[in-house]
Amino acid sequence: MIDNLRKIHISSQDTLKTYKEAGQRLCGYVSNLIPVEIIHASGMMPVRIEPRFSSHNLADSLLPTFVCEHGRGCLESGLAGEYTDLDGTVFTRTCDVFRNLYTLWINNVPAGFSYYLSTPGNINRESMEYFSEELKRFKIFLQKQQGYLISDDDLKSSIQLYNRIRDRLRILSLSGILSGKDLFHLFHASHHIDPQEFYDEIDNLNLENMEKPNSTVKLAITGSHFSDPGIITTIEDLGIHVAILDLDFGPRSVWLNVEEEDDPLKSLANRYIKSAAFDPSKHPSTERVNFLLSLIRSVKTDGIVVMNQKYCDPYLFEESLMKKTFEEEGIPSFFITIGERLEHKQQLINRIEAFVEMIEK
């Protein structure tokens, strides 16, 4: 079953085309902070924008050298026409690069409408009210795009579906049974197919029938983002089980559910503001680090590898807090700067082997 999701992830561009040809409208989005439920309730399928290429010739003409490969890669995908099937794209307040991407995208990428959703940074009663209003405007905007009036029942139904997906992904991601590679494809696939189809796929996954990875060392990986599963397979080929994969796509993206009983937009505002605390561009960083600690304790990994992309300021700033926290908690940790793709395989192998050797001592 995971094989199927892996295939879906790898061939996700073809999958998009298939949806498009079947008349499905598609809406791109760039961050976990965007409530996909509203997009889904409007009748559009949410599609996460991702880097697709290993080179960035087109994006290099618009971005300076010192921008992370993730931002550069997403823009490259847009410029290269990978997302021409999208009917529009939604941006929000995350890191500085992605905030800039909003106008760069509008001006240079032919991909339908663009919308900028203002996610507040602080969690309090006023920010909840503010965000509810922002979501109302977002809903109205999508209604105009779709020519369809989104009802509360539409929203509730989408909320319920995504809650069920999150429930299932939480269980799967903390099971300690799936390999890091499987987790990688599982989470990535979730952003590229129809959510109901995705739910049907994962609902059929039976953990009891699966064989637990036979590894002596269990590691957690955390960090910004990368789109190359080769990074995980290289590590797991060393006989290591990546039991926690806490990237932008990972447990933190599915940790909180939306209340199903209340006013749907208010519930969504509530959930997404609280989730924003897991986003490294937001305050306070301690929320995310504490969350990570709880994952490590729950799955009982032997150590953690922190993989941050070069020039990714929010994550790079958190490194000192993480180093201090892991040291205090007695959790072996290892920090490595990476790109969007695996470039120096042998170097990664050598460094991970040295880290594991240190753990085993």
Add this chain to the structure above:
Amino acid sequence: MAKEKQIDRSRKNLSLIMEENREQLARAKEQGIMIAWMTAVAPAELCVAMDILPAFPENYGPLLASRGLSKELCDAAVAGGYSEDLCSYALANLGSILLKKGVEGTEGLPRPDLLIATQYGCTTHVKWWEEMARIFDVPLFILDSAVTLEEDLLPYQEQYFASEIKDCIQFLEENTGKGMDYDKLSEVVKLSGEAGRLWEETLKLRMNRPCPMGPIEVYTHMGVAVTLCGSQTAVGHYRLLYEDVSKRVSQGKGVVQNERFRLIWDFFPLWYNLRLFRKFEEYGGVFVADVYGNAFSGNMEGTDPIKSLVNRYFWEETPPRTGSTGRAEEYCKLIEDYAVDGFVFHSNRSCRFFSPRQLDMKRIIDERFGIPTLVFEGDMTNPNLYSEKDMESRIDAFFEVLETRRIQG
């Protein structure tokens, strides 16, 4: 001699008031005055009205750079475990904290009692201030703002930003044990607005040909609006400067004797190498406009101080205005109003807030005006990331293009 006299009043006053500010900060602890470290576009008016002394690590960064300390301090921060890719204002500041080293033999900015950062502006602000809260173990307030796609804030957006400012006031009240004096706040906001207005009027004098005020003067005087925010001193200073620059206009005196090319600079200067502007001046090139110069002033009209602060600060992160499109539009207007011949983009390695939009802005400006542009990579505070030699040859080539264009009409 005449030239020296001409700039002396405002320049002397600048040295005097900034020195007074540093002394005030140094004496604050013994006088029981609290110090709040704030990000550059935070509403410092709130602190001033509460008799809290604001201090600005981002203003201190340029000072460290201009005194030749930034390389050592950035290196110290990296040696201390911080990534070399982080903002060099942050690295210089963290290095200063680690080494206890600042300008003029001091230990750096006096230790803060409070920390206030904003979510608008860059992501670095939040993360950097969080790090300092861990180092100093003092209360931190993060001020959020509303963002709008409209020309002005909608009522619920204004209400949210106002509530954030009120929360910040509550934070200050809780940590000082006294209430906000709203009459005083009104007065401080009024003074802040007046200083900003005078500064903007002064900057507009650069429209004159020859341009009476160059970038070095702009970048050294602009800090007054931040450091001495909401004070009569700042108002007095900008009045003095306005008079000085107006006098130059009436006397027909410019930054260079033979002004040949009028230029725009985007965005941060090289604080450790302000002399670079002289190289442009050797060719008769003068920077006559920028948007950095007036980044710290804004409209503060109105009788409700909270509303004035909302109106002043909300646009700091409104994407249509501050993204590549809005910023390019702003520059296009400056190019027309200030009769600009060429454009220089400093692609600042430290800044992932302003730098990623520059090439798109260049594209828009190219399409609209076709004026020569120079894009170079450097860093505002860390001289390790800048090559003087490369830059000089690029400036030569830039002026060759400007000359050719002039000849060809």
